[in-house]
Amino acid sequence: MKVGACGVSYRDVVERNGTYRRDVTFPSILGIEIAGTVEAIGGGVERFAVGDRVCTKAFSSCGQCRYCRTGRETTCRQRRVVKGGYAQYVALAQDAAVAIPNDMPFEVACVLGPGAGVALNAVRDTAHVQVGEAVLVTGATGGVGFPAVQIARHAGAIVYAVTRSETKADALREAGAHHVVIQRVGENYGRELRDMLGGEGVDVVIDTVGSQAFQPAFDALAPHGRYCFVGQLTDQEISINPARIFFKRAQLLGVGSVSRAQLEDAVKMAAAGIVTPRIARVMPLADVAEAHFLVEAATETGRIVLAPWKEGEDRQ
Numbered sequence: 055m056k057v058g059a060c061g062v063s064y065r066d067v068v069e070r071n072g073t074y075r076r077d078v079t080f081p082s083i084l085g086i087e088i089a090g091t092v093e094a095i096g097g098g099v100e101r102f103a104v105g106d107r108v109c110t111k112a113f114s115s116c117g118q119c120r121y122c123r124t125g126r127e128t129t130c131r132q133r134r135v136v137k138g139g140y141a142q143y144v145a146l147a148q149d150a151a152v153a154i155p156n157d158m159p160f161e162v163a164c165v166l167g168p169g170a171g172v173a174l175n176a177v178r179d180t181a182h183v184q185v186g187e188a189v190l191v192t193g194a195t196g197g198v199g200f201p202a203v204q205i206a207r208h209a210g211a212i213v214y215a216v217t218r219s220e221t222k223a224d225a226l227r228e229a230g231a232h233h234v235v236i237q238r239v240g241e242n243y244g245r246e247l248r249d250m251l252g253g254e255g256v257d258v259v260i261d262t263v264g265s266q267a268f269q270p271a272f273d274a275l276a277p278h279g280r281y282c283f284v285g286q287l288t289d290q291e292i293s294i295n296p297a298r299i300f301f302k303r304a305q306l307l308g309v310g311s312v313s314r315a316q317l318e319d320a321v322k323m324a325a326a327g328i329v330t331p332r333i334a335r336v337m338p339l340a341d342v343a344e345a346h347f348l349v350e351a352a353t354e355t356g357r358i359v360l361a362p363w364k365e366g367e368d369r370q
């Protein structure tokens with residue numbers, strides 16, 4: 055595959071600095087969020103031809119094991135990690151790739167798997183959000199949070215978007231949030247929000263932040279609510295009295311990665327304008343160090359993407 059674009063994620067940063075070690079072997083080329091053009095195909099490849107435009111999910115799966123055979127391919131024990139996107143060419147298993155439309159930019163396609171694809175897994179296939187339900191999204195301006203707001207809105211939910219930045223509230227309303235909650239350090243909005251909702255709270259939490267967001271978000275959860283863990287940004291742990299879980303009849307759900315079918319649907323939703331990934335910068339491969347610095351500093355709104363065939367600097 056000729057790489058058209060590769061997303062730079064926080065996962066890449068922690069892999070580079072040694073914090074993230076799972077599935078990491080050497081020699082290693084970073085880059086797991088890839089879009090590009092099929093340049094050559096090996097034996098047994100049936101789904102693609104030379105010249106096809108594709109994007110990737112995070113793993114290829116075996117298609118044969120008990121998980122793959124029961125629609126749970128993201129936990130396939132023979133899964134092989136997609137990597138090597140920080141390059142001009144990369145070799146991939148066909149199972150990891152999904153076709154994209156001719157008019158979809160590579161910088162948009164490359165972030166669909168880890169963004170809209172994971173959000174779709176959370177909102178539709180894990181939380182099973184229904185029309186009219188109240189859905190709270192933490193880290194709503196993030197790579198998964200933003201499409202989760204768009205998908206929950208599209209699903210007919212009443213959407214509460216949590217952000218720490220007042221300046222991002224308008225962007226969240228434009229994305230479909232009915233209500234924007236500004237989370238200030240040390241403040242717990244959860245009970246206030248539950249009172250606002252007549253003491254009931256929200257039916258679903260899509261938590262893309264993890265431990266730092268857990269307490270207020272769990273407080274905001276209604277009886278019989280579903281709490282989806284989608285991300286964890288620090289090594290901080292959470293503490294909860296189990297009675298609070300069973301008094302609430304709460305369901306705690308883990309969301310992991312994206313299946314091929316989910317990514318195919320995310321591509322369709324992006325083509326239809328239902329999800330619109332935000333790209334902060336498209337940078338040449340030579341600027342990879344600065345790209346990592348920007349992701350680590352988290353100063354940009356939207357994704358940082360490398361385009362290996364792009365020359366020179368692009369600073370908007």
Ligand SMILES: [Zn+2]
Nearest residue numbers: 116119122130
């Ligand atoms: Zn398998």
